[in-house]
Amino acid sequence: MIKEAVFKSFDNTEALEQQLADRIAAGLQEAIDKRGEASLVVSGGKTPTGLFNKLSHKPIDWSEVFITLADERWVDADHQDSNENTVRSVLLQNRAANAKFRGLKNMFATAAAGVDMTTEQLANFPRPFDIVILGMGNDGHTCSWFPCAAPTELNTALNTDALLCAVQPTTAPYERITFSKKAILNSRQIYLHLVGEQKLDVYKKALASDVVTEMPIRAVLAQHKTPVDVFWSA
Numbered sequence: 001m002i003k004e005a006v007f008k009s010f011d012n013t014e015a016l017e018q019q020l021a022d023r024i025a026a027g028l029q030e031a032i033d034k035r036g037e038a039s040l041v042v043s044g045g046k047t048p049t050g051l052f053n054k055l056s057h058k059p060i061d062w063s064e065v066f067i068t069l070a071d072e073r074w075v076d077a078d079h080q081d082s083n084e085n086t087v088r089s090v091l092l093q094n095r096a097a098n099a100k101f102r103g104l105k106n107m108f109a110t111a112a113a114g115v116d117m118t119t120e121q122l123a124n125f126p127r128p129f130d131i132v133i134l135g136m137g138n139d140g141h142t143c144s145w146f147p148c149a150a151p152t153e154l155n156t157a158l159n160t161d162a163l164l165c166a167v168q169p170t171t172a173p174y175e176r177i178t179f180s181k182k183a184i185l186n187s188r189q190i191y192l193h194l195v196g197e198q199k200l201d202v203y204k205k206a207l208a209s210d211v212v213t214e215m216p217i218r219a220v221l222a223q224h225k226t227p228v229d230v231f232w233s234a
């Protein structure tokens with residue numbers, strides 16, 4: 001049984017996105033005021049689109065904000081399923097167009113071949129990350145820590161000291177590149193962003209046991225070093 005994180009519940013996505021965008025913007029500006037720069041790691045998938053739009057209008061010093069992705073599908077950046085595509089078309093707009101973005105996909109044919117280059121490209125990305133926004137799949141994955149991946153790949157993502165790794169899910173499309181657990185937990189604040197009753201059920205199931213390889217989101221929920229706030233809306 002995992003001790004529950006701070007859990008904020010909203011009646012609708014609009015209210016959640018307003019409050020989460022306010023919290024993230026305030027956290028980024030506070031980091032800039034203290035350290036002169038801020039780092040933001042965002043997730044892909046469908047859940048964060050409305051949040052990205054609201055965040056993009058926030059009046060903070062976006063030119064001092066470094067943004068990257070928690071994970072990426074190994075597809076070109078103009079592919080409809082590319083997480084970078086979503087970030088570029090929704091988050092890096094309006095005032096946030098001035099932010100410094102670095103994606104995870106490069107020109108190598110596979111994530112396994114490209115992971116070293118992306119690691120080098122992120123060498124100067126400010127860490128600890130100030131803010132990480134995570135999503136969660138209905139199988140309990142977060143980042144691209146997929147329970148269906150080969151045990152060696154999943155164990156590497158969960159145990160390596162490396163920044164990034166390659167993962168091939170078997171029940172989801174595309175090879176992935178993902179930050180490791182150690183890299184994600186080296187953060188000042190994590191937000192877990194969930195929408196819908198199904199995700200709430202998955203979250204509750206995740207809290208009921210601590211077998212991380214069955215539901216890798218537990219790697220984030222079962223630790224107490226890095227603060228995790230869960231934002232859920234119906």
Ligand SMILES: O=C1O[C@H](COP(=O)(O)O)[C@@H](O)[C@H](O)[C@H]1O
Pocket residue numbers: 043044045046047048070071072073083134135136137138142143144
């Ligand atoms: O494949 C992915 O899925 C998760 C969850 O996506 P959603 O569509 O259910 O919001 C996402 O957090 C991750 O970044 C993405 O690559």
